[in-house]
Amino acid sequence: DAGITQSPRHKVTETGTPVTLRCHQTENHRYMYWYRQDPGHGLRLIHYSYGVKDTDKGEVSDGYSVSRSKTEDFLLTLESATSSQTSVYFCAVKGGPWGDTQYFGPGTRLTVL
C-alpha cells in the first residue's frame, strides 16, 4: 500500500464551510498527488507536489488549494465547500518496486450538503 494513509476517511459538511483532507506517507516519496473520483469521469487530477513547498495544478484545480510543508504530508483544502465537490478523494505517491508508478491511498468520501 506504499505506506499511505488518508484522514478523515469519511466526512459530511455543509456548503460554505472550509474542509481540509490529509494525506500522509511514510516512505519519503518526492511526488504526491490528489485526485477526485466521480461516476462517469474516472479519476481526475486536482493538484500534485514534486517536493516540499513545490506544487502545481491539475485539470480540476478550481476551488481547491494544497500545501506541503514536509515530505510526508500533503494537504488538500476546500476553502468554501460546494455540493459539486461531493466526491471520493484519493491521494497517490509515485515510486514503489515497479519504479515510475503511482500508488493510491484508501480514499476519503466527502459529502457536501
Next chain:
Amino acid sequence: GNSVTQMEGPVTLSEEAFLTINCTYTATGYPSLFWYVQYPGEGLQLLLKATKADDKGSNKGFEATYRKETTSFHLEKGSVQVSDSAVYFCALSGTDGGGNKLTFGTGTQLKVEL
C-alpha cells in the same frame, strides 16, 4: 491532450469465462500504460503496466499488450473468478513533464457470477 477511452460497463460474465476489457488511448510521445483495479470500498491497486510498444504486462492471470499501431492496451484474462469482480481502470502516464500525471479512463465494472 491525452485521453483514455474504455468500454462501457457493467460487464457480466460467468465464472471461468474469458475476459476482454477494451482500452484505447490518445497521447503525444510514448506514454506508459497501466491497468488499475478497485474492489468495493477500497482504493486503486496497480494491476499491471507496460512502458513501451509491444511490451506485455501481466499479473494474477491478467495480461495486456501495448499496441502502438492501434493505440490500444486491452485487458484480458483467460478464466475469471468471482473474486475478480471489481472496477478496472485503464490509465496512461504522460510524457509531457509535470510529474508523470496519470490520465484515466472512466472505468469498467466487472461482475462475475457463479
